[in-house]
Amino acid sequence: MGPLSATRTMRLWGPRSLGVALGVFMTIGFALQLWGGPFQRRLPGLQLRQPWAPSPRPAVSSCPPRQRLVFLKTHKSGSSSVLNLLHRYGDRHGLRFALPDRYQFGYPRLFQASRVKGYRPQGGVGTQTPFHILCHHMRFNLKEVLQVMPSDSFFFSIVRDPAALARSAFSYYKSTSSAFRKAPSLAAFLASPRAFYRSGARGDHYARNLLWFDFGLPFPPEMRPKRGNPHPPRDPNAPGTHILPSATGPRAQTIDSNAVVQPVSTVADGHGQTGSPASLDLGSSSFIQWGLAWLDSVFDLVMVAEYFDESLVLLADALCWGLDDVVGFVHNAQAGGEQGHNAVGNSGLTPEDRQLTARARAWNNLDWALYVHFNRSLWARIEQYGQSRLESAVAKLRARREALAKHCLEGGEALDPKYISDRRFRPFQFGSAKVLGYRLRSGLSPHDREECERLATPELQYKDKLDAKQFPPTVSAPLKASRLLSP
Ligand SMILES: *[C@@H]1O[C@H](CO)[C@@H](O)[C@H](O)[C@H]1NC(C)=O
Numbered sequence: 001m002g003p004l005s006a007t008r009t010m011r012l013w014g015p016r017s018l019g020v021a022l023g024v025f026m027t028i029g030f031a032l033q034l035w036g037g038p039f040q041r042r043l044p045g046l047q048l049r050q051p052w053a054p055s056p057r058p059a060v061s062s063c064p065p066r067q068r069l070v071f072l073k074t075h076k077s078g079s080s081s082v083l084n085l086l087h088r089y090g091d092r093h094g095l096r097f098a099l100p101d102r103y104q105f106g107y108p109r110l111f112q113a114s115r116v117k118g119y120r121p122q123g124g125v126g127t128q129t130p131f132h133i134l135c136h137h138m139r140f141n142l143k144e145v146l147q148v149m150p151s152d153s154f155f156f157s158i159v160r161d162p163a164a165l166a167r168s169a170f171s172y173y174k175s176t177s178s179a180f181r182k183a184p185s186l187a188a189f190l191a192s193p194r195a196f197y198r199s200g201a202r203g204d205h206y207a208r209n210l211l212w213f214d215f216g217l218p219f220p221p222e223m224r225p226k227r228g229n230p231h232p233p234r235d236p237n238a239p240g241t242h243i244l245p246s247a248t249g250p251r252a253q254t255i256d257s258n259a260v261v262q263p264v265s266t267v268a269d270g271h272g273q274t275g276s277p278a279s280l281d282l283g284s285s286s287f288i289q290w291g292l293a294w295l296d297s298v299f300d301l302v303m304v305a306e307y308f309d310e311s312l313v314l315l316a317d318a319l320c321w322g323l324d325d326v327v328g329f330v331h332n333a334q335a336g337g338e339q340g341h342n343a344v345g346n347s348g349l350t351p352e353d354r355q356l357t358a359r360a361r362a363w364n365n366l367d368w369a370l371y372v373h374f375n376r377s378l379w380a381r382i383e384q385y386g387q388s389r390l391e392s393a394v395a396k397l398r399a400r401r402e403a404l405a406k407h408c409l410e411g412g413e414a415l416d417p418k419y420i421s422d423r424r425f426r427p428f429q430f431g432s433a434k435v436l437g438y439r440l441r442s443g444l445s446p447h448d449r450e451e452c453e454r455l456a457t458p459e460l461q462y463k464d465k466l467d468a469k470q471f472p473p474t475v476s477a478p479l480k481a482s483r484l485l486s487p
Helices: 002-013 018-032 079-093 142-148 162-172 178-182 186-191 210-214 282-298 305-319 351-363 365-385 387-408 446-456 459-470
Strands: 069-072 154-159 301-304
Touching: 069 079, 079 154, 079 446, 079 459, 154 305, 154 365, 162 186, 162 210, 162 351, 162 365, 186 351, 210 365, 282 365, 301 305, 301 365, 305 365, 305 387, 351 365, 365 387, 387 446
Parallel strands: 069 154, 154 301
Antiparallel strands: none
């Protein structure tokens, strides 16, 4: 992945002025009008196994499985389910995780390499044992990530429709975000967000453009708090290390200017109605495109929660993994939320729901632009892969998941935590709704039990397990999971 690595390294040439970057980007982007970049990359065949019997990897493989991975775990976007498959894969293959001390890398502050357990700064003798997977919650910070992971790692993430994300975040962060806490309901919040939201207040990033925040992108000047923003942090190192988008990467031409001129309201007016390009502030629009171009040059794949299974197939394909490696159960789902990830479309929504959706997208205008952009990229990629080929892979994946659920799980599905007495499987409870989990069927063979346990283990417990494997405890450490914040 030479070119990719070079691209990512170019990000490090440091911040350029917005004007210069935009000028270069627009010239390249609009003059070439080529869909080059990510879609010209090799798309190896998916290594499908027999769906009913997990078999060893085929003896002849057309591509080596990729095992250096950076997953940006975004909040309330289905990322816990992705984390489970990364935990499982790394666990099974004995890969080394770059782990946080607890469960997050100093979030909401920008990621710092020094937060990684066992990290030793380079510069001395080559004593650093390489890490394979970096995947726990962080606010993305490329320069520091590249201190820990090689630049040719596979970078990926997941996004979700900001309207669905807002519903989930409101219930999960009701008491964490001061804006949400003051609001009687999400509808009331979105009807007049300015009455509750103050930029720079505690947990404000949960209440607006959370994806944009997690990707570590800077905010347009007019959206920054007047003074005293707690994020980015007060770390002496952090503010200057923010690598800003540079438009010189070979993938910059893939930006589609129409992708962001959707229901983005004016940045200054959070109540803006959706859908009017006339209301779009040009400065913000350029700013957004600039951020998206930068993300395109850094991330190899951005999954979309609404098309989760399609995304998983593309992930397996891009990583040269087997389909079994990406099949798993939904984790960290809240009771009463949509089960699964495939609630697409407006059918069955009341007018109130539709209004809430439109308002949530307008209020989270940067996230909406991000979402529309990566939804397009995903579908362009699906077309490249082949629609019918994808459909059949998705069908296999679902059949396999269903078979695993029947085989492993009591009741074959997620349960209210009150039915899960075994602490190893009881998910950490946070927010105003219950977080569902799994209970294993009894009578499983030892081999099946091990695999089913991997599938059913919630993220915090799995992190503890991996931590104990990588850093065998010398004296028994107290169980920390119950005291600490989950994602
Ligand atoms: C995502 O892309 C699909 C396929 O093009 C489209 O049907 C869907 O409406 C898109 N979603 C959004 C929110 O743009």
